[in-house]
Amino acid sequence: MTSRREFIIKFGLGSAALVASYGTAQGAMAQGAMVAENDAQAIALGYKVDANKADKAKFPKYAAGQQCGNCALYQGKAGDAAGGCPLFAGKQVSAKGWCSAWAKKA
Known part of the structure; x- marks a missing residue:
């Protein structure tokens, strides 16, 4: 069972990774x-x-x-x-x- 604290941390890290990968994909499309x-x-x-x-x-x-x-x-x-x-x-x-x-x- 995941605690609320673990969920928030994992959600935050996952969101940051998603945003970073989106920026990389945008850069690749721009090129x-x-x-x-x-x-x-x-x-x-x-x-x-x-x-x-x-x-x-x-x-x-x-x-x-x-x-x-x-x-x-x-x-x-x-x-x-x-x-x-x-x-x-x-x-x-x-x-x-x-x-x-x-x-x-x-």
Whole structure:
């Protein structure tokens, strides 16, 4: 028979373990697959893994220095090679990439 004290302790430890594992699972999901340049959404937005290869004729808005890493939509941390972008749900973009939705970070 388990005492009330043992139950509360075990419940607390179990809850903490569950919360910790949830955080780890969230981190793993956030690190989704990289967006492929031939992905339909990527094609529509002119996404390129290397910003220097952006189609300047098709996307005249592109300017040197614009990269996903300095875009307002980029969800990675400074210095990360890749990070999430809400335009490509569940996938990551290259920090050195570019697409036509680029917006200056505040």
